[in-house]
Amino acid sequence: MTGTRVLVLNSGSSSVKYQLLDMSDSSRLAQGLVERIGEQTSRLKHTPLATGESRERSGPIHDHDAALKAVAEELAQDGLGLDSPELAAIGHRVVHGGKHFTEPTVIDDAVLAEIERLIPVAPLHNPANLTGIRTARALRPDLPQVAVFDTAFHTTMPESAARYAIDVKTADEHRIRRYGFHGTSHAYVSRATAALLGRAPEEVNVIVLHLGNGASASAVRGGKCVDTSMGLTPLEGLVMGTRSGDADPAVIFHLARVGGMSIDEIDTLLNKKSGLIGLCGDNDMREIRRRVDEGDEQAKLAFDIYIHRLKKYIGAYYAVLGRVDAVVFTAGVGENAAPVRAAAVADLESLGLAVDDELNAVRGDEPRLISPAGARVKVAVVPTDEELEIATQTYALVESNGYAAPPQGN
Numbered sequence: 001m002t003g004t005r006v007l008v009l010n011s012g013s014s015s016v017k018y019q020l021l022d023m024s025d026s027s028r029l030a031q032g033l034v035e036r037i038g039e040q041t042s043r044l045k046h047t048p049l050a051t052g053e054s055r056e057r058s059g060p061i062h063d064h065d066a067a068l069k070a071v072a073e074e075l076a077q078d079g080l081g082l083d084s085p086e087l088a089a090i091g092h093r094v095v096h097g098g099k100h101f102t103e104p105t106v107i108d109d110a111v112l113a114e115i116e117r118l119i120p121v122a123p124l125h126n127p128a129n130l131t132g133i134r135t136a137r138a139l140r141p142d143l144p145q146v147a148v149f150d151t152a153f154h155t156t157m158p159e160s161a162a163r164y165a166i167d168v169k170t171a172d173e174h175r176i177r178r179y180g181f182h183g184t185s186h187a188y189v190s191r192a193t194a195a196l197l198g199r200a201p202e203e204v205n206v207i208v209l210h211l212g213n214g215a216s217a218s219a220v221r222g223g224k225c226v227d228t229s230m231g232l233t234p235l236e237g238l239v240m241g242t243r244s245g246d247a248d249p250a251v252i253f254h255l256a257r258v259g260g261m262s263i264d265e266i267d268t269l270l271n272k273k274s275g276l277i278g279l280c281g282d283n284d285m286r287e288i289r290r291r292v293d294e295g296d297e298q299a300k301l302a303f304d305i306y307i308h309r310l311k312k313y314i315g316a317y318y319a320v321l322g323r324v325d326a327v328v329f330t331a332g333v334g335e336n337a338a339p340v341r342a343a344a345v346a347d348l349e350s351l352g353l354a355v356d357d358e359l360n361a362v363r364g365d366e367p368r369l370i371s372p373a374g375a376r377v378k379v380a381v382v383p384t385d386e387e388l389e390i391a392t393q394t395y396a397l398v399e400s401n402g403y404a405a406p407p408q409g410n
């Protein structure tokens with residue numbers, strides 16, 4: 001007998017999001033979040049879906065290893081422990097898969113080594129992903145562990161979009177190219193958008209705007225990514241919660257030469273102290289909107305810079321695709337912030353883009369159109385579900401590849 005359950009782990013730099021799903025009907029059995037790992041004020045919130053009653057723990061959780069062990073304890077309390085024979089596999093979100101990983105991959109020692117080799121290009125993400133994998137392998141060495149890469153969906157980008165105009169020899173030597181991230185979300189949402197339009201993914205061209213704490217845009221032609229806004233690392237592109245997105249690379253030389261900053265200080269500045277938080281002191285769009293509504297000028301400027309960049313990418317990807325069937329908003333900001341959606345497509349009627357204010361104001365968990373009836377280009381809100389997508393890809397792989405784990409070395 002083999003199980004049908006998949007545990008999905010999405011380890012971020014200071015958090016772990018997880019879900020346990022039953023893939024016989026894609027239902028959720030439990031979900032939760034560990035936040036502020038490594039601080040004194042860590043918090044674990046666990047919800048078994050059978051009762052829907054959340055439990056919380058607070059107090060220091062020192063690292064991702066301890067976080068995952070605490071998650072395993074919570075699951076065990078609900079009779080959903082990692083020792084269950086029902087568990088078929090563990091699926092891991094891995095942010096950087098380089099050029100090498102174009103598909104979900106069963107993790108063995110060689111795969112682990114390659115993910116480790118990519119740490120320099122995803123310093124905030126890959127180390128946390130690795131710890132999650134190592135702890136899960138130690139807890140259940142007999143189970144297949146599958147890596148689902150953020151970069152995989154973007155490997156279809158043509159060279160003209162994937163290459164920087166940097167000396168080819170130097171770029172190749174250091175594997176400098178545009179990889180793109182949030183691919184699991186862009187894949188899921190572009191497919192769900194085609195379904196919302198009642199058409200096959202191969203027939204539609206969509207611009208996906210994944211606006212979470214990290215944010216990225218993609219141009220998807222007939223189900224395949226042809227361009228995306230993040231690059232070598234998740235720093236390029238849109239204005240994000242704490243990341244600058246696009247900036248003249250000479251800013252870095254200037255800060256080093258004239259500002260006397262070290263490379264590590266500049267790295268922290270651009271990744272953690274810029275974006276919305278750097279512009280106005282808040283990175284949460286709810287708080288920024290509240291301040292804007294109160295007439296706060298600094299928050300208004302931060303909002304305007306965020307929207308200006310978003311608009312530039314909508315225009316750019318319109319031109320890249322030539323014909324656009326839908327522009328779709330997803331992730332925390334995209335799904336919830338109606339003023340962001342309205343502002344991003346404001347004054348773009350000549351491109352066939354507009355939102356209907358009443359439809360845009362509706363809240364909900366279902367994919368929905370927010371453009372006026374009969375619009376040439378649809379504008380949509382499609383909630384992302386990276387965990388379901390990771391579970392689906394993980395389960396499909398173990399079903400076709402077998403349920404045994406590869407041997408472990410070290």
Ligand SMILES: Nc1ncnc2c1ncn2[C@@H]1O[C@H](COP(=O)(O)OP(=O)(O)O)[C@@H](O)[C@H]1O
Nearest residue numbers: 211212213214283284285286331332333336337
């Ligand atoms: N009701 C809301 N209105 C506006 N923004 C929201 C709302 N709910 C969440 N957000 C935004 O979504 C962000 C988190 O998005 P999410 O996709 O969960 O991010 P991540 O997965 O990158 O942590 C928050 O920082 C906040 O800015």
Ligand SMILES: CC(=O)OP(=O)(O)O
Nearest residue numbers: 095181182213214234
């Ligand atoms: C790649 C990336 O930016 O991920 P996140 O949005 O989870 O930080």
Ligand SMILES: [Mg+2]
Nearest residue numbers: 212213214331
């Ligand atoms: Mg996210």
